[in-house]
Amino acid sequence: MPELPEVEVTRLGISPHLSGKNLRGAIVRESRLRLAVNADLSAQVAGQKLEQIRRRGKYLLLDLQRGSILIHLGMSGHLRVLPQDTPVEKHDHVDLLFDQDTCLRFHDPRRFGVLCWLKEVDAHPLIARLGPEPLGDDFSGTYLHAQSRQRQIPVKAFLMDAHQVVGVGNIYANEALFAAGIDPRRPAGRISLARYTLLAAAVRSVLEAAIQQGGTTLRDFTRPDGRNGYFRLSLAVYGREGQACIRCGKALQGIRIGGRATTYCSHCQH
DNA sequence: CTACGTACCTGCCAGC
DNA sequence: TGCTGGCAGGTACGTA
Numbered sequence: 477m478p479e480l481p482e483v484e485v486t487r488l489g490i491s492p493h494l495s496g497k498n499l500r501g502a503i504v505r506e507s508r509l510r511l512a513v514n515a516d517l518s519a520q521v522a523g524q525k526l527e528q529i530r531r532r533g534k535y536l537l538l539d540l541q542r543g544s545i546l547i548h549l550g551m552s553g554h555l556r557v558l559p560q561d562t563p564v565e566k567h568d569h570v571d572l573l574f575d576q577d578t579c580l581r582f583h584d585p586r587r588f589g590v591l592c593w594l595k596e597v598d599a600h601p602l603i604a605r606l607g608p609e610p611l612g613d614d615f616s617g618t619y620l621h622a623q624s625r626q627r628q629i630p631v632k633a634f635l636m637d638a639h640q641v642v643g644v645g646n647i648y649a650n651e652a653l654f655a656a657g658i659d660p661r662r663p664a665g666r667i668s669l670a671r672y673t674l675l676a677a678a679v680r681s682v683l684e685a686a687i688q689q690g691g692t693t694l695r696d697f698t699r700p701d702g703r704n705g706y707f708r709l710s711l712a713v714y715g716r717e718g719q720a721c722i723r724c725g726k727a728l729q730g731i732r733i734g735g736r737a738t739t740y741c742s743h744c745q746h
Numbered sequence: 747c748t749a750c751g752t753a754c755c756t757g758c759c760a761g762c
Numbered sequence: 763t764g765c766t767g768g769c770a771g772g773t774a775c776g777t778a
Contacts, residue, residue, distance in 0.1 A: 479771055510754080510773075534772080551772055552756075567756085586755045588772060602773095629749060638773080645771050694771065695758085735751075737769085
C-alpha cells in the first residue's frame with residue numbers, strides 16, 4: 477500500500493477539489509472490502525457537506541456534518557477525482573458523488589482497503605488504538621526507547637506496528653533503518669536512546685522527503701490526478717537487494733522479517 | 747501480554 | 763504458449 481506519504485499526497489491532491497462541496501450520494505459496486513461498505517452508504521451521506529479531510533496514519537477521514545467516511549487504501553488502492561460520467565474500470569468499487577459534477581472514485585484490486593461511513597470515527601477501534609503520528613510532537617527517540625523496553629521483536633517489525641507509531645510501512649521502515657545505520661534484525665529492546673533518537677529523525681526526514689516527491693509509485697499507487705510519485709528514484713535500499721550500497725558499495729542483503737521483504741547493508745547497519 | 751504464522755484478494759512475473 | 767508458484771506499499775486474528 478500506500479504508506480503515510482502516499483496517503484498524505486492523496487489527501488493533498490483531493491482536498492482542494494472536494495472540501496466544502498455537498499455530497500449528493502454514492503454508488504457502491506463492490507462492498508466486500510476489509511470492512512464491508514455500508515449497504516445504505518448513499519442514503520447515509522447524501523445531503524451532507526464535506527467539512528474537511530483529515531489523515532490519521534494511513535487512514536483518510538472525510539468529515540461530514542453528521543459523521544465521517546473512513547478510507548484506507550490497503551495494499552493496492554487509490555483515489556481519483558473525476559467527472560461523474562468517466563467510464564468505470566475493473567475494481568472501481570465506490571463513487572462518492574459531489575455537486576459540480578465531481579466524483580471521488582475508490583479503486584482497489586486486492587480489496588484490502590476500507591471505505592465506510594461511521595458516526596463517530598475517532599472512537600472506532602481501528603482509529604482509537606493507533607500510536608502517535610511520526611510527523612507530530614508526540615513521536616521521538618525518547619518515546620520509541622520507552623515503548624521498546626523488554627521487547628524482543630526485530631526493530632523493523634516494531635517500527636511497522638501501527639500501535640507504536642503510525643504510517644511506517646515496508647518501504648519506509650527499510651529506508652529509515654538504513655539512514656539511521658541500524659540492523660533491522662536487532663531486538664527492539666536492545667537499542668540505546670541515542671540510536672532511537674537517530675531513528676526517529678530518520679523516519680521523519682524520509683517521510684517528509686517522500687511527501688515532497690509525491691510518494692513512491694511501484695505498481696498500483698498513483699496520485700489522484702493519475703500522476704506517479706517519484707520517491708522511487710530516491711530509495712537507498714528498498715527493492716535493491718544485491719545492488720551496491722550507496723554509502724559503502726557492498727552488495728545489499730535481502731532477508732525476510734515478519735514475512736516482509738527486508739533489504740539492508742551488513743556493513744553500514746548494526 | 748509477546749512473538750510469530752496465516753489469512754484476506756488480485757495481478758504480475760519468472761521459470762518450467 | 764500456457765501453467766504454476768511466489769511475491770506485492772497492510773492489517774487483524776489465531777496460536778503457543
